[in-house]
Amino acid sequence: MSSDSEKPNADETPEVKSTPPATKKPEVELPAFEKSISDKIVEKFGDKVEVTFVKEDRVGIKAGRENVHDVAEFIRDALNYDHVESVSGVDYPQDKEIEVVYHIGSYSDSSLARQILVLSTRAQREENPIPGNDATKLPTLRDIFYSVEFHEREVFEMFGVFFEGHPDNRRLLLPEDWADLPPLRKDFAIKGR
Amino acid sequence: MTGELPPGLALQKVDERIMTLNVGPQHPGSGHMRIIVQIDGDYIVACDPDPGYVHRGEEKMAEYRNYITNIPHLERPVIHDSCNVLYPYVLGVEELVGIEVPERAKYVRVIASELNRCIYTMYWLAIYGIFLGHSTMFMWPAGDRELLIDLMEKMTGARVTHAHFVPGGVRNDLPPNFEDVCLRQVNYFEKRIKEYSAVFYDNPILIARTKDTGILSREDAIRLGTTGSVLRASGVDYDLRKKEPYDVYEELDVHTNVMKEGDSYARSKVPWLDMMESCNIIRQALQKMPKSGSVRTKLKPNPKGKGLDSVYKRVESGRGSLGCYIVSDGKTEPYRLKMSVGSFRNLIALPYLLKGEKLGNMPSVYWSLNYWPVEADR
Amino acid sequence: MLKDLVTPENANVFVGKLGDILERAIDKPLGYAINWGRIWSLWPVHIETACCSVEFGAASSPRYDVERFGIIEAFGSLRQCDLVVVQGTITRKMAPRLRLVYDQMPEPKYVIAMGACAITGGLYFDSYNVLPGIDGVIPVDVYVPGCPPRPETLIQGCMLLQEKIKRMKARKFV
Ligand code: SF4
Numbered sequence: 246m247s248s249d250s251e252k253p254n255a256d257e258t259p260e261v262k263s264t265p266p267a268t269k270k271p272e273v274e275l276p277a278f279e280k281s282i283s284d285k286i287v288e289k290f291g292d293k294v295e296v297t298f299v300k301e302d303r304v305g306i307k308a309g310r311e312n313v314h315d316v317a318e319f320i321r322d323a324l325n326y327d328h329v330e331s332v333s334g335v336d337y338p339q340d341k342e343i344e345v346v347y348h349i350g351s352y353s354d355s356s357l358a359r360q361i362l363v364l365s366t367r368a369q370r371e372e373n374p375i376p377g378n379d380a381t382k383l384p385t386l387r388d389i390f391y392s393v394e395f396h397e398r399e400v401f402e403m404f405g406v407f408f409e410g411h412p413d414n415r416r417l418l419l420p421e422d423w424a425d426l427p428p429l430r431k432d433f434a435i436k437g438r
Numbered sequence: 439m440t441g442e443l444p445p446g447l448a449l450q451k452v453d454e455r456i457m458t459l460n461v462g463p464q465h466p467g468s469g470h471m472r473i474i475v476q477i478d479g480d481y482i483v484a485c486d487p488d489p490g491y492v493h494r495g496e497e498k499m500a501e502y503r504n505y506i507t508n509i510p511h512l513e514r515p516v517i518h519d520s521c522n523v524l525y526p527y528v529l530g531v532e533e534l535v536g537i538e539v540p541e542r543a544k545y546v547r548v549i550a551s552e553l554n555r556c557i558y559t560m561y562w563l564a565i566y567g568i569f570l571g572h573s574t575m576f577m578w579p580a581g582d583r584e585l586l587i588d589l590m591e592k593m594t595g596a597r598v599t600h601a602h603f604v605p606g607g608v609r610n611d612l613p614p615n616f617e618d619v620c621l622r623q624v625n626y627f628e629k630r631i632k633e634y635s636a637v638f639y640d641n642p643i644l645i646a647r648t649k650d651t652g653i654l655s656r657e658d659a660i661r662l663g664t665t666g667s668v669l670r671a672s673g674v675d676y677d678l679r680k681k682e683p684y685d686v687y688e689e690l691d692v693h694t695n696v697m698k699e700g701d702s703y704a705r706s707k708v709p710w711l712d713m714m715e716s717c718n719i720i721r722q723a724l725q726k727m728p729k730s731g732s733v734r735t736k737l738k739p740n741p742k743g744k745g746l747d748s749v750y751k752r753v754e755s756g757r758g759s760l761g762c763y764i765v766s767d768g769k770t771e772p773y774r775l776k777m778s779v780g781s782f783r784n785l786i787a788l789p790y791l792l793k794g795e796k797l798g799n800m801p802s803v804y805w806s807l808n809y810w811p812v813e814a815d816r
Numbered sequence: 817m818l819k820d821l822v823t824p825e826n827a828n829v830f831v832g833k834l835g836d837i838l839e840r841a842i843d844k845p846l847g848y849a850i851n852w853g854r855i856w857s858l859w860p861v862h863i864e865t866a867c868c869s870v871e872f873g874a875a876s877s878p879r880y881d882v883e884r885f886g887i888i889e890a891f892g893s894l895r896q897c898d899l900v901v902v903q904g905t906i907t908r909k910m911a912p913r914l915r916l917v918y919d920q921m922p923e924p925k926y927v928i929a930m931g932a933c934a935i936t937g938g939l940y941f942d943s944y945n946v947l948p949g950i951d952g953v954i955p956v957d958v959y960v961p962g963c964p965p966r967p968e969t970l971i972q973g974c975m976l977l978q979e980k981i982k983r984m985k986a987r988k989f990v
Contacts, residue, residue: 495940
């Protein structure tokens, strides 16, 4: 998922699994339909977005913190994606960033039924987080995809990423008296490990 | 009360008309969660689900265990559907590590996962019977379910927690004579569940209690991102076994059950129809399965991912689509593992459905969402 | 002689002592009867805590049918219950609620810890949100090991508890 992984992926089908990924395949090997989706997004946003990978049924798009709202809106309105399946945070302490990954799918468009669009964006990471009151903030996508509501609440308590504009940034799964670091950050070590 | 109190613990100002009720966690109609409902007379005006009573930090624990030792604890969220809940993880690891699965193992997996779906749904149906005060409907499914548990026990050696799927296939081959026993049991099972319609689905009391309650329209089902039987009961034809076939579902004839109404009745009927479909799939798989062959590609000890990589795999579980997002950084442990579970996704519909509903309808609407709290909390 | 001993001031003490003696005299037969009654009405509180509840449910299914032993009949109100079966993991969020439920129950009350999680934390021994066993929250009478325990094991645990109650004192003296 790193930024430099805009390379054609050699693992489209299980049959070619055994070939070492070092042998670079030419561009034409990319699955055509998925490529067309990523092309549409790149065409619209230019270098504001970055295509992280194009695999079979999966398209990875990375957008900056400022553009993610617009990109999501474009994905919903022009590309017919209509719901978010999962929102996950990934902590990258060495980059000083926390990545938030939206897996977006579509029910209403049958040609997109197999597709998942992986939209990722990154928020600044604080060494000493004060969840909600520090710079770890992202714009919410709840006004675009209603289904992210509980998922974003979960990311907030597990990573401390505050979603600006989310109507209900309360705690969801953790106990009410949790006062430690957000538990899924890498610097939160579980006992005895 | 002054000062900032955490949500849920705060004392609320008492309104003259509105009363706040805590349903759960010690309540026959809640399971392992709490639903905070505000009622005006007999009508619910607001509802705030409060899950997290079984939040065990599976995702954090997964970062400390390697790809193989992760298997036992990752199936614990839904122990009675343990094959399906492991399925996306196993598929994901196979893609990360890059190994192939023998043909026979794929069929064994399909059979195991369909049997498990039935076991899960029967338990769900039994509890639905309790929620509606229908004791027969607890006894029948709870008893018939044991038939399939026997089958799984023969196959894997454990009653509910099988840990049968491993990257590269399944742990053991089928026991001798399994195909015949399986076919017989499944045929009998199908005959039994058909009888449920007389006592449950055609029961006028059940119909009166569940028809036209908690209606979720097609648009809202899509907008809220619900999944599984909830989605299909609202008229969306979406089943991953058909739309994104994994393993050998492509070669099997899968029929999706869709109902238009979107009320509690439809949501309770779709899983029951799905069980019959599962019986169908099992019969097909038993027929098409290669009669012999290996069921497991041996992995090197401590498999590693190939550098920085991520996969997102999904399968159709008893509660809807179940996704597993694995980020690997080339070590023997996953860098991050996220399970996107059907129960958690369907939970968002609960406050929406309960608004304006009568309090007495709460248990039937709540459990018709096919919700298993342990899974939602992970 | 008795007249000298009993004065208006210590009459109540004397009556109390007499009551003790009387009770002690009939405690054996009466206590046996009381305990016998308790054995066959072990009703658990309806509190599920984790995935062991699946096997708990299976124990009341027609195949295992624990109600024939007079135990584990699903019951609504905790005021009429005398058994807590802790069905698996206790998380930090659930622990105060479990204690609250336990405190609200009338005496006598018994606790069965079901599953590896309730005993030691089980698979989740290193999780950040799980208690390593419930002994720190409530006193446990019988431990039922397994992950999850088979219904037969649960039944055996309940019968052990019945044995234990048989040998208990029906009343505690101060
Ligand atoms: S002992 Fe096993 S089955 Fe029981 S709650 Fe713990 S993990 Fe779940």
